[in-house]
Amino acid sequence: MINLDAKVPEGPLEDKWTNYRSKMNLVAPNNKRRLEVIVVGTGLAGAAAAATMGELGYNVKCFTFHDSPRRAHSIAAQGGINAAKNYQNDGDSVYRLFYDTIKGGDYRSREANVHRLAEVSRNIIDQAVAQGVPFAREYGGLLANRSFGGVQVSRTFYARGQTGQQLLIGAYQSLSRQISLGNVQMYNRHEMLDLVKIDGKARGIIARNLLTGKLERFAAHCVVLATGGYGNVFYLSTNAMNSNVTAAWRAVKKGALMANPCYTQIHPTCIPQSGEYQSKLTLMSESLRNDGRVWVPKKKEDAVAIQEGKKKGVDIAEGDRDYYLERRYPAFGNLVPRDVASRAAKVECDKGHGIVSTGKGVFLDFASAIQRYGKSAAHTQGINNPSATKIVELGEAVIKEKYGNLFQMYEKISGENPYKNPMKIYPAVHYTMGGVWVDYNLETNVPGLFALGEANFSDHGANRLGASALMQGLADGYFVIPYTVGPFLSGEIRTEKISTDAPEFAAAEKNTQDQIDKLMNVKGKQSVESFHRRLGKIMWEYCGMARNEEGLKKARKMIRELRAEFWSDVFVPGSKDEFNPELEKAGRVADFLEMGEVMILDALDREESCGGHFREEHKSEEGEAKRNDADYTYVAAWEWDENEPKVHKEHLVFENVELKTRSYK
Amino acid sequence: MNLTLKVWRQKGANVKGALETYQVKANEHMSFLEMLDVLNEDLISQGKEPVAFAHDCREGICGTCNLVIDGRPHGPQQGTTVCQLHMRAFKDGQTIVVEPWRAAAFPIIKDLVVDRSSFDAIIQAGGFISVNTGQAQDGNAIPIEKDTASLAFDAATCIGCGACVAACPNGSAMLFTSAKVSHLALMPQGKVEHEKRVQKMVAQMDLEGFGNCSNTGACEVECPKEISISNIARLNRSYVGSVLSSD
Numbered sequence: 053m054i055n056l057d058a059k060v061p062e063g064p065l066e067d068k069w070t071n072y073r074s075k076m077n078l079v080a081p082n083n084k085r086r087l088e089v090i091v092v093g094t095g096l097a098g099a100a101a102a103a104t105m106g107e108l109g110y111n112v113k114c115f116t117f118h119d120s121p122r123r124a125h126s127i128a129a130q131g132g133i134n135a136a137k138n139y140q141n142d143g144d145s146v147y148r149l150f151y152d153t154i155k156g157g158d159y160r161s162r163e164a165n166v167h168r169l170a171e172v173s174r175n176i177i178d179q180a181v182a183q184g185v186p187f188a189r190e191y192g193g194l195l196a197n198r199s200f201g202g203v204q205v206s207r208t209f210y211a212r213g214q215t216g217q218q219l220l221i222g223a224y225q226s227l228s229r230q231i232s233l234g235n236v237q238m239y240n241r242h243e244m245l246d247l248v249k250i251d252g253k254a255r256g257i258i259a260r261n262l263l264t265g266k267l268e269r270f271a272a273h274c275v276v277l278a279t280g281g282y283g284n285v286f287y288l289s290t291n292a293m294n295s296n297v298t299a300a301w302r303a304v305k306k307g308a309l310m311a312n313p314c315y316t317q318i319h320p321t322c323i324p325q326s327g328e329y330q331s332k333l334t335l336m337s338e339s340l341r342n343d344g345r346v347w348v349p350k351k352k353e354d355a356v357a358i359q360e361g362k363k364k365g366v367d368i369a370e371g372d373r374d375y376y377l378e379r380r381y382p383a384f385g386n387l388v389p390r391d392v393a394s395r396a397a398k399v400e401c402d403k404g405h406g407i408v409s410t411g412k413g414v415f416l417d418f419a420s421a422i423q424r425y426g427k428s429a430a431h432t433q434g435i436n437n438p439s440a441t442k443i444v445e446l447g448e449a450v451i452k453e454k455y456g457n458l459f460q461m462y463e464k465i466s467g468e469n470p471y472k473n474p475m476k477i478y479p480a481v482h483y484t485m486g487g488v489w490v491d492y493n494l495e496t497n498v499p500g501l502f503a504l505g506e507a508n509f510s511d512h513g514a515n516r517l518g519a520s521a522l523m524q525g526l527a528d529g530y531f532v533i534p535y536t537v538g539p540f541l542s543g544e545i546r547t548e549k550i551s552t553d554a555p556e557f558a559a560a561e562k563n564t565q566d567q568i569d570k571l572m573n574v575k576g577k578q579s580v581e582s583f584h585r586r587l588g589k590i591m592w593e594y595c596g597m598a599r600n601e602e603g604l605k606k607a608r609k610m611i612r613e614l615r616a617e618f619w620s621d622v623f624v625p626g627s628k629d630e631f632n633p634e635l636e637k638a639g640r641v642a643d644f645l646e647m648g649e650v651m652i653l654d655a656l657d658r659e660e661s662c663g664g665h666f667r668e669e670h671k672s673e674e675g676e677a678k679r680n681d682a683d684y685t686y687v688a689a690w691e692w693d694e695n696e697p698k699v700h701k702e703h704l705v706f707e708n709v710e711l712k713t714r715s716y717k
Numbered sequence: 718m719n720l721t722l723k724v725w726r727q728k729g730a731n732v733k734g735a736l737e738t739y740q741v742k743a744n745e746h747m748s749f750l751e752m753l754d755v756l757n758e759d760l761i762s763q764g765k766e767p768v769a770f771a772h773d774c775r776e777g778i779c780g781t782c783n784l785v786i787d788g789r790p791h792g793p794q795q796g797t798t799v800c801q802l803h804m805r806a807f808k809d810g811q812t813i814v815v816e817p818w819r820a821a822a823f824p825i826i827k828d829l830v831v832d833r834s835s836f837d838a839i840i841q842a843g844g845f846i847s848v849n850t851g852q853a854q855d856g857n858a859i860p861i862e863k864d865t866a867s868l869a870f871d872a873a874t875c876i877g878c879g880a881c882v883a884a885c886p887n888g889s890a891m892l893f894t895s896a897k898v899s900h901l902a903l904m905p906q907g908k909v910e911h912e913k914r915v916q917k918m919v920a921q922m923d924l925e926g927f928g929n930c931s932n933t934g935a936c937e938v939e940c941p942k943e944i945s946i947s948n949i950a951r952l953n954r955s956y957v958g959s960v961l962s963s964d
Contacts, residue, residue: 120834120836122877179850183906186869187856292775329751461801465801465803
């Protein structure tokens with residue numbers, strides 16, 4: 053058993069981070085200049101980390117497989133970013149953000165990490181404003197907020213429906229400044245394919261230059277992974293097409309541990325799948341649940357008529373609609389957390405009340421909000437006795453102002469006008485709470501290897517609250533890693549520049565080259581894409597919104613068979629010595645085929661339901677998730693082994709929060 | 718629907734390319750890129766090399782996709798990236814010509830994939846506010862009038878795809894550059910180093926081999942984020958002003 057020491061500082065929860073920063077070992081400026089840091093990934097976490105460590109004076113090498121750091125998938129985040137500013141005077145505080153996050157994560161995250169996240173959340177907003185991020189404003193010029201699921205305060209800052217884009221551009225601009233100053237050396241179109249360890253410490257990476265196909269060696273005193281999540285193991289997800297687990301997975305194969313891989317977030321509001329050719333799913337921001345009401349027809353015959361195209365949502369009388377979230381969860385209504393909303397949609401669709409041809413869809417309806425806003429706007433404008441048409445016109449204008457680009461995107465994809473007909477939505481894979489195991493320093497069990505943002509497992513427990521991914525990525529990158537890399541690097545000030553001539557580099561390069569040759573030499577008949585689709589179907593069917601022992605065991609067998617078939621019949625066209633997107637994809641799918649198995653094993657091991665992990669054997673009489681705190685209050689950290697991956701455990705200690713049954717009723 | 722595609726194939730930067738013809742079966746619910754996926758799966762099943770094209774988020778926000786369809790960057794639909802363009806915009810039996818961005822500053826890498834690192838170089842030259850992490854004051858200490866913030870936002874929606882350059886007969890990057898200049902200049906945080914920023918970014922733009930702007934307005938028409946050409950006027954005013962005022 054590996055001893056997983058979380059290295060949580062002593063002292064009261066609210067003082068831990070302050071005390072840590074006051075007492076940690078610093079690296080003097082003259083030594084920073086001599087130390088090299090590799091950052092892999094340029095999303096919110098990676099770009100923020102590379103920029104900030106560049107500012108501090110470290111020599112940073114930063115890598116992305118994209119053509120530009122600005123393309124990282126953080127860019128697609130829509131709704132917003134949380135911060136405990138309490139600008140709305142509605143009772144928010146650092147403690148409340150901490151508590152909401154712990155509770156939202158179903159008591160499966162580490163208290164100290166989450167509290168630190170809540171503390172630095174406030175600095176992120178200040179930093180982003182200073183960089184020129186155009187957050188939404190009130191008429192008085194101050195910052196605006198809105199609400200997100202699972203909380204009862206308004207603490208979400210936003211930039212129309214493009215918050216991720218604007219925050220990423222802010223980080224990208226800071227990174228660009230450090231590149232221009234020579235503090236960060238940027239390597240675009242370079243994909244990390246192996247981690248290099250020397251004397252047990254992370255000292256470099258092997259990256260493939262995606263333009264030439266050449267493998268290149270890069271050395272540093274430490275390596276920081278900010279490479280995102282593994283949602284694309286499901287093939288269909290809201291992740292970008294190229295998002296993958298490869299960098300993190302190759303680190304796992306070098307001894308890092310994959311923690312809580314079964315915690316995947318299924319987002320309740322995505323545009324339903326329309327056909328077999330579909331390549332990805334598109335999210336409709338959770339912010340829409342501020343004003344949208346979720347419903348299905350009460351009568352099954354109405355649902356069937358809608359499925360067959362004989363009726364539309366607007367044809368169903370008010371009394372014949374089942375606003376099932378408002379019915380089941382009166383306290384939070386349409387703003388219950390994502391895992392709860394997703395499962396509730398599945399329950400209705402499984403009962404046959406779905407409203408798209410596949411049966412897998414529910415309505416998200418803005419008619420009530422249009423009425424409410426329309427009446428309010430008429431009143432503001434001094435229009436007495438406004439006509440019904442006028443109310444709708446004014447109401448739609450308010451909705452357009454708030455969610456215009458989302459409505460436009462919906463119409464482009466679905467071909468339907470969401471102002472006139474309720475949106476059709478269904479849950480889809482969106483985010484992965486699991487990730488590389490890290491301690492309080494965000495350092496993995498491999499000394500000198502750090503993991504940030506979605507790539508680590510640390511802050512969201514078994515379920516992430518909306519608008520918290522951007523917060524965590526930027527917290528890790530701007531305000532945590534620049535400090536927590538100190539304890540490791542302060543011990544390295546006498547270490548000479550690491551040489552890429554070391555035998556460990558040669559061995560890692562050969563290992564990578566062998567794998568690429570193996571992929572090219574299978575010369576089978578089936579495309580990489582076809583394997584990925586089949587893997588996704590297995591994962592969604594047996595390790596998706598609901599899981600059970602029998603299905604998981606079956607799925608494990610299926611994945612192992614699929615993996616064997618992949619390695620004996622995959623076809624990778626082109627050559628390895630050129631720009632070859634099919635070869636890139638092949639390597640990533642090979643890793644997903646292993647990652648998927650670990651997810652299944654983790655789901656099997658966890659004999660309870662919590663957050664995004666719902667085991668059908670463990671539910672209350674009302675069908676709600678049933679945790680087992682006595683036996684499962686731990687982080688499961690998996691060590692890879694081709695035949696039998698092994699689990700290591702970090703027991704979670706709750707000193708400040710009482711473990712309760714999570715209720716949103 | 719049955720389509721005839723004429724797709725630009727080019728092995729590498731220094732090799733001559735040509736249009737090749739393919740037949741593909743699609744349906745109107747597919748996105749344009751999903752239609753290309755179908756073509757590629759078909760090519761792979763015949764043991765042939767698929768068409769290389771750039772794409773990632775497929776939600777119209779990352780700015781990666783870059784196809785010229787029947788002569789128009791991002792295709793026929795206003796305010797839409799290729800990944801958000803659906804086949805219902807085309808007719809059964811139609812012939813569609815698919816090419817990459819064409820501009821001196823965007824060399825072709827392979828088939829439909831081009832190199833846009835010149836855009837990164839323009840941002841690195843000055844497209845930022847010089848503030849280190851941790852130096853910021855409270856966010857609400859910098860109030861910004863709502864309409865001004867909104868105007869800055871309109872400029873900030875640029876996704877860096879390069880359609881403006883591809884649309885421009887001169888291959889100019891003025892819309893891209895001016896959008897960043899405007900975004901930062903309109904906000905009080907960005908005003909401080911505004912003049913230096915304009916000069917450096919314009920100089921870098923010229924260095925990268927982008928052409929001059931002759932106000933044809935093609936960029937504004939093809940921009941998937943509908944960024945206004947008035948940003949170019951704003952840049953020109955600032956640039957002239959900054960040159961006159963600097964020593």
